[in-house]
Amino acid sequence: MYDVMLDEANLWLNEPPKRKRKLEAPPAPIEDYSSAPLSDSDEDTEIDLVGKAKYRQQVMESGGFDVDPLLVRYGKLRLYGSAPDTILFSKVGLHCYNFDKGTNLQFRTVKKANTEFVSFLTYYITLEAMDPLKNALVTFQTSVWDAATKNKESLRLITKVSRIAGTEEETSLWDSDGVDEFYNKDDMSQWLEDDALTGSDKLQYYEVKKSDLRDNEWMYLYAEVALFSKCAIDLSAYLPVEMKRVVVRTREDVEPSMKLKSHNATFYMNFKTRRGQDCRGIVRRTTDGRPQHMSLQVKCWIDK
Structure with missing residues (x-):
């Protein structure tokens, strides 16, 4: 997930891809330490590896919207919550959905939000909205990218996800071309x-x-x-x-x-x-x- 997002940021800035490091000399033969007792540091390493694997799995499965708070220390996602920016960006995500679908979903409240900084800040927001046509509340997800500014603007927001939760609509990278x-x-x-x-x-x-x-x-x-x-x-x-x-x-x-x-x-x-x-x-x-x-x-x- 992170490689894709970093590629997106590099494309946005028209940066050339980073060169791969030259191949190093072959490592020395690996010795068998399987029978040696684990030290505290070895146990910590194993716990970290398990935590990182669970974190990556949850990020991949949820798209960054649903991650166990105890696992966020293993990656770049950060818990955020309701704030002036997440409230406003929630409304932007709803507007994108309404514009595309011809609906009129209305913002009610931010349920939870995560942020991730990879070159620029991306928000993963789960919110509650009202569908006046059905007189029912819906859970909505939007991912908003606080992107690099160009052309002397002061802010550029790009919605990458704007969907009713559970619909599993396919997502894709922003195509500047x-x-x-x-x-x-x-x-x-x-x-x-x-x-x-x-x-x-x-x-x-x-x-x-x-x-x-x-x-x-x-x-x-x-x-x-x-x-x-x-x-x-x-x-x-x-x-x-x-x-x-x-x-x-x-x-x-x-x-x-x-x-x-x-x-x-x-x-x-x-x-x-x-x-x-x-x-x-x-x-x-x-x-x-x-x-x-x-x-x-x-x-x-x-x-x-």
Whole structure:
């Protein structure tokens, strides 16, 4: 599992693979110590080997979501739990699932979370969500990668798993080559141009109406993610935000109001926090065409 995740991080950074070490001289013949009594250190080594084997097995079987707390010392997973970041990333994972499936699962609480640092931080979160259609609670799993930032954004989140627990939907690595290159080259520090809605590319833009906001509440989540990228704190004192203006840009050939549903789109958002700060946020949503995958590139400014 760890080799795969490290390869993913290296691909993301365009790092060349590490060279293998040269072959060393053959070791000396192995002597038979099988009849010698075990020392305390030998017993500890055996216990460690058994613990590491159990740890790896549980990680492989659960995908990193369910590991015995007594075994985490044998690997890179760390117990985490409910916190401002796991709550927010849970909502991002649910949004990815709802976007793909056309559902409306609503976040309730984080049940447990693990983190793993391999070049960058990955979260494995088990949460409880409400399915309003069935009026029932469901257990949901999401793995969110707090990935390397590019293009001058302040935060990049990539969902690698977003599924109802127990469904065993197949997972895969994020494919950076599967994303439209148009959305990888733009500088995220460049705000919306004044003539965007009237210029030569005006058909790529759509100014969101108030009715759109009512029908697409996830845009408030995007504002929350943008604010988190700036502050990285508990945002409860600043929420809910008041949305002032949202403009979306996409190259997908769809009706204007459907641009909100584009798999690849950039959102320019003006909003005010509950404490009165005027903010601007850019959130770029992209996908690589694989199930359970979504990337959010984020930039935020607090103007007052």
